[in-house]
Amino acid sequence: MLxxxxxxxxxxxxxxxxxxxxxNRTAVVRQAAPAVVAIFSADGNGGGSGVLISPDGYAxxxxxxxxxxxxxxxxxxxxxxxxxxxxxxxxxxxxxxLIKLLGRNDFPFAPLGDSDQVAAGDWTYAMGNxxxxxxxxxxxxxFGMVSGVHRYQYPAGTFLxxxxxxxxxxxxxxxxSGGPLFNSAGExxxxxxxxxxxxxxxxxxxxxxxxxxxxxxxxxxxxxxxxVVDHATLGATVRSGTDRTVLVDSIxxxxxxxxxxxxxxxxxxxxxxxxxxxxxxxxNILGIYPQGWSxxxxxxxEGKKEQIIVQLPALxxxxxxxxxxxxxxxxxxxxxxxxxxxxxxxxxxAEASLPKDELLAEYKKLFVKKAGYANYYFNExxxxxxxxxxxxxxxxxxxxxxxxxxxxxxxxxxxxxKLLPQALSAQFTKRAPGLQNLDGTDFLDEPPGSGGLLAALxxxxxLLTGGAAAxxxxxxxxxxPLDGQGVSxxxxxxxxxxxxxxxxxxSSDGVLAGFDSSLGxxxxxxxxxxxDFQDAQGRYFPSRFAVQYGNTDYGTFEVTTVDITAAxxxxx
Amino acid sequence: xxxxxxxxxSAVVIPFLKRGLLLLTLVLLAIPNxxxxxxxxxxxxxxxxxxxxxxxxxxxxxxxxxxSGFLVSPQGHILTxxxxxLDSDTVSVVLNDGRRFEGKVVGVEPPLDLAILKIEADGLPxxxxxxxxxxxxxxRVLGFSNAFKVATGDEPVSVIHGVIAAxxxxxxxxxxxxxxxxxxxxxxxAVTNNAGAAGGVxxxxxxxxxGMIGKELRNTQTNTWLNYVxxxxxxxxxxxxxxxxxxxxxxxxxxxxGVSKKKPRRYExxxxxxxxxxxxxxxxxxxxxxxxxxxxxxxxxxxxNDLILFVGNDLVQSCQMLREELGRLQSGDxxxxxxxxxxxxxxxxxxxxxxxxx
Numbered sequence: 001m002l003x004x005x006x007x008x009x010x011x012x013x014x015x016x017x018x019x020x021x022x023x024n025r026t027a028v029v030r031q032a033a034p035a036v037v038a039i040f041s042a043d044g045n046g047g048g049s050g051v052l053i054s055p056d057g058y059a060x061x062x063x064x065x066x067x068x069x070x071x072x073x074x075x076x077x078x079x080x081x082x083x084x085x086x087x088x089x090x091x092x093x094x095x096x097x098l099i100k101l102l103g104r105n106d107f108p109f110a111p112l113g114d115s116d117q118v119a120a121g122d123w124t125y126a127m128g129n130x131x132x133x134x135x136x137x138x139x140x141x142x143f144g145m146v147s148g149v150h151r152y153q154y155p156a157g158t159f160l161x162x163x164x165x166x167x168x169x170x171x172x173x174x175x176x177s178g179g180p181l182f183n184s185a186g187e188x189x190x191x192x193x194x195x196x197x198x199x200x201x202x203x204x205x206x207x208x209x210x211x212x213x214x215x216x217x218x219x220x221x222x223x224x225x226x227x228v229v230d231h232a233t234l235g236a237t238v239r240s241g242t243d244r245t246v247l248v249d250s251i252x253x254x255x256x257x258x259x260x261x262x263x264x265x266x267x268x269x270x271x272x273x274x275x276x277x278x279x280x281x282x283x284n285i286l287g288i289y290p291q292g293w294s295x296x297x298x299x300x301x302e303g304k305k306e307q308i309i310v311q312l313p314a315l316x317x318x319x320x321x322x323x324x325x326x327x328x329x330x331x332x333x334x335x336x337x338x339x340x341x342x343x344x345x346x347x348x349x350a351e352a353s354l355p356k357d358e359l360l361a362e363y364k365k366l367f368v369k370k371a372g373y374a375n376y377y378f379n380e381x382x383x384x385x386x387x388x389x390x391x392x393x394x395x396x397x398x399x400x401x402x403x404x405x406x407x408x409x410x411x412x413x414x415x416x417x418k419l420l421p422q423a424l425s426a427q428f429t430k431r432a433p434g435l436q437n438l439d440g441t442d443f444l445d446e447p448p449g450s451g452g453l454l455a456a457l458x459x460x461x462x463l464l465t466g467g468a469a470a471x472x473x474x475x476x477x478x479x480x481p482l483d484g485q486g487v488s489x490x491x492x493x494x495x496x497x498x499x500x501x502x503x504x505x506x507s508s509d510g511v512l513a514g515f516d517s518s519l520g521x522x523x524x525x526x527x528x529x530x531x532d533f534q535d536a537q538g539r540y541f542p543s544r545f546a547v548q549y550g551n552t553d554y555g556t557f558e559v560t561t562v563d564i565t566a567a568x569x570x571x572x
Numbered sequence: 573x574x575x576x577x578x579x580x581x582s583a584v585v586i587p588f589l590k591r592g593l594l595l596l597t598l599v600l601l602a603i604p605n606x607x608x609x610x611x612x613x614x615x616x617x618x619x620x621x622x623x624x625x626x627x628x629x630x631x632x633x634x635x636x637x638x639x640s641g642f643l644v645s646p647q648g649h650i651l652t653x654x655x656x657x658l659d660s661d662t663v664s665v666v667l668n669d670g671r672r673f674e675g676k677v678v679g680v681e682p683p684l685d686l687a688i689l690k691i692e693a694d695g696l697p698x699x700x701x702x703x704x705x706x707x708x709x710x711x712r713v714l715g716f717s718n719a720f721k722v723a724t725g726d727e728p729v730s731v732i733h734g735v736i737a738a739x740x741x742x743x744x745x746x747x748x749x750x751x752x753x754x755x756x757x758x759x760x761x762a763v764t765n766n767a768g769a770a771g772g773v774x775x776x777x778x779x780x781x782x783g784m785i786g787k788e789l790r791n792t793q794t795n796t797w798l799n800y801v802x803x804x805x806x807x808x809x810x811x812x813x814x815x816x817x818x819x820x821x822x823x824x825x826x827x828x829x830g831v832s833k834k835k836p837r838r839y840e841x842x843x844x845x846x847x848x849x850x851x852x853x854x855x856x857x858x859x860x861x862x863x864x865x866x867x868x869x870x871x872x873x874x875x876x877n878d879l880i881l882f883v884g885n886d887l888v889q890s891c892q893m894l895r896e897e898l899g900r901l902q903s904g905d906x907x908x909x910x911x912x913x914x915x916x917x918x919x920x921x922x923x924x925x926x927x928x929x930x
Contacts, residue, residue, distance in 0.1 A: 119611065119613040119616075120612075120613060120616045120620075120728060120731050121611050121612030121613035121614070121615065121616040121617075121731065122611045122612075122613060123611060144733070145612060145731070145732065145733045147722075147730040147731050147732055148722060148723055148727065148728065148729075148730050148731070150727065151722055151723070151727070152724070153722075167722055167730060169731075169732035169733060169762065169763075184611070204763075205763045205766055206719070206732045206762055206763035206764070206766060207719060207720055207722065207730065207732075207766065244670050244671075244725075244726070277670055277725065277726055278670060278724070278725030278726060279725075280724050280725050280727075281725060281726075
């Protein structure tokens with residue numbers, strides 16, 4: 001009797017459990033589906049999937065999907081409406097593209113999850129448009145399990161590389177490319193992009209790969225900035241040592257890592273905060289960082305551990321990424337009715353039956369072509385947004401041209417720094433003095449050992465008085481943690497003759513946190529970090545700043561007076 | 573008034589509910605948690621350390637140089653499939669934690685398509701074959717394997733989920749399903765049998781051992797692929813005999829009445845305990861690479877580096893010809909093998925053992 005009771009109770013419970021699981025699934029699908037995008041090229045042929053991540057229309061997809069669709073594309077949502085969309089930023093190496101759907105400011109969007117919390121065995125949903133079946137834009141949903149995490153997939157074709165990706169047995173098929181992978185809570189944990197295909201044809205065989213959302217988060221600022229983003233290298237190659245160690249095999253002497261002290265045969269203990277036990281692991285972690293980011297690296301030499309912050313150089317030359325071919329796009333999935341992309345000699349061109357679709361003039365303005373950018377329009381937008389952080393300095397725009405800063409340093413030295421139209425100079429009690437002519441001669445490391453502090457302050461003066469117009473070039477470079485471990489900052493890069501500056505604005509409140517000024521490529525920059533601001537003669541000015549050059553602290557400067565006079569007054 | 577009715581009814585109902593809940597709790601404790609919606613990560617965490625990645629001979633198209641296996645003793649015995657992968661001198665075995673060992677073949681049973689490797693280690697997490705379970709159609713299962721060599725270093729192997737579609741007999745037929753194994757199999761609805769997955773393990777969702785994932789198997793007539801798994805019950809006796817060193821050959825070509833029902837399978841070198849060097853060129857000389865301990869070949873005195881010249885009276889010029897000659901043998905035949913050892917010719921004799929059936 002009790003046995004029967006137990007058995008029927010367990011059946012009942014199983015049924016409750018199954019029903020509960022089912023209703024959970026349908027709830028997740030209902031919640032997530034409106035954010036899933038069916039992407040088509042403007043002529044209606046071919047395409048893939050995507051997912052909205054913000055109410056103003058930003059959506060993620062694969063580079064190999066958008067690159068086949070052109071700069072403007074058509075995007076269908078499950079409300080049955082077809083929206084116009086424009087390319088924003090691309091990551092050809094990581095196979096990611098950011099697009100922006102147009103026409104609404106209240107798009108449904110998917111919340112971003114934390115892909116580092118994903119474990120093998122977790123349930124996932126893939127949504128998208130496999131085999132382009134979703135003619136009504138209702139996404140196809142497949143359900144499956146995470147097979148492995150932190151997977152590394154070797155570059156396919158030219159430079160497409162999947163690092164630190166999520167492997168799933170969830171059915172991913174041609175057309176799913178660019179679509180979302182959701183966790184069981186309906187949070188976006190990855191972008192589906194690649195499947196293992198072998199002798200069984202281009203269909204799922206139980207191994208699909210999604211680019212982790214945490215990797216994409218690192219690149220998000222750059223993507224929103226309309227850039228062709230690049231991944232990073234260490235400037236060194238690594239090899240496996242004995243006993244699961246990873247050693248520096250060879251290192252470029254021009255690399256930042258070399259200047260920070262990394263040498264051949266050093267053992268890499270951890271990279272970006274994650275322990276390193278294999279070459280694959282190292283490649284995995286390296287692959288999720290954008291070019292130009294600084295990350296902590298711990299190495300061991302002769303039993304002694306050392307932590308350094310290395311700035312990562314670009315993986316590719318700019319020209320490599322701009323090759324139109326890019327990674328070879330896989331063949332477009334055939335439509336269910338058997339119609340493939342039209343061939344030029346098709347006797348019944350599709351255009352004839354389609355209504356003429358002219359892009360609105362206001363949308364056409366949203367694409368600006370410029371070398372090195374996927375869409376320069378968005379870079380300009382981001383520049384304007386970040387430059388708003390200079391508002392407190394507005395009083396400097398009409399300031400006279402002769403600046404004299406004086407005060408003392410933390411190590412009880414005194415300084416007087418003059419920024420004049422013809423020359424820059426620095427006088428100290430203890431430190432060596434510096435002089436930099438502004439007659440067209442090269443910028444030098446003046447005062448010596450500072451990395452060109454005079455040149456750097458001159459750039460700062462130019463930014464405050466002239467804004468973007470003072471430089472030959474300005475670009476928004478996305479966001480990154482300041483100095484590898486600090487708060488998130490937005491980065492503007494400027495160029496004027498041979499001096500390149502990176503200006504760091506705190507992402508949270510737009511405050512200018514500091515800048516790096518370098519006198520050339522492959523040399524260390526003078527790193528100026530603002531510690532405090534005060535009013536100086538009614539104008540907002542950094543009253544305390546630290547200067548670091550390479551591995552040494554040059555000093556912390558406390559500015560007591562800022563003396564500003566017109567240029568025509570005589571300089572002493 | 574309303575309030576008082578409400579309180580009255582709860583006073584009556586609550587004691588009853590409490591008792592019901594108690595009963596329900598007891599029942600809940602007594603039955604296994606079905607957990608359809610739960611993550612499998614706990615099971616995977618406990619099973620993965622028992623699964624290994626194997627790297628050996630191969631590398632050519634459709635001859636993958638990687639495979640899977642799983643630990644069946646704390647001393648490092650590994651159950652895997654008998655394949656070209658094991659043709660090399662030694663294979664490389666990578667554990668879940670990234671430790672890399674040299675694996676040696678200690679025994680093979682070609683009719684069961686199985687091989688046992690041994691690595692020099694101790695205290696390893698392993699499956700207890702006697703705890704293997706038998707499952708029916710509809711059982712939800714997990715497949716663990718080194719499919720596509722995705723997992724390297726200290727990464728755990730890939731896991732996929734599926735359902736047992738059937739428990740049936742694999743009828744291997746020439747021209748359709750060519751498989752050395754023909755016995756009871758589980759058919760799985762998921763693509764468990766991928767490149768490199770053979771030798772992997774199938775468990776229930778609770779992590780109970782079910783079977784060993786078979787090779788990739790394609791029906792050449794319909795071009796369909798079969799995902800089959802060999803139940804542990806079919807393999808465990810042989811595995812235990814190999815590990816304990818008592819293994820010769822298990823099966824006979826006769827049933828209990830002494831009547832042969834089916835054709836004997838063709839003999840191969842491994843049936844005699846011989847492993848030749850990998851057959852990599854058109855006429856690879858038939859050098860003996862290894863002699864399995866306790867085998868007929870060892871008893872007969874054959875040694876590694878012997879070059880096999882004659883099988884019976886027929887000249888053997890290559891590994892290929894050796895296979896052909898051994899394939900002609902019948903159970904109980906006297907077998908004479910002439911080898912060149914250093915600068916001497918050595919003749920050994922043995923009797924062809926009784927063999928399993930096709």
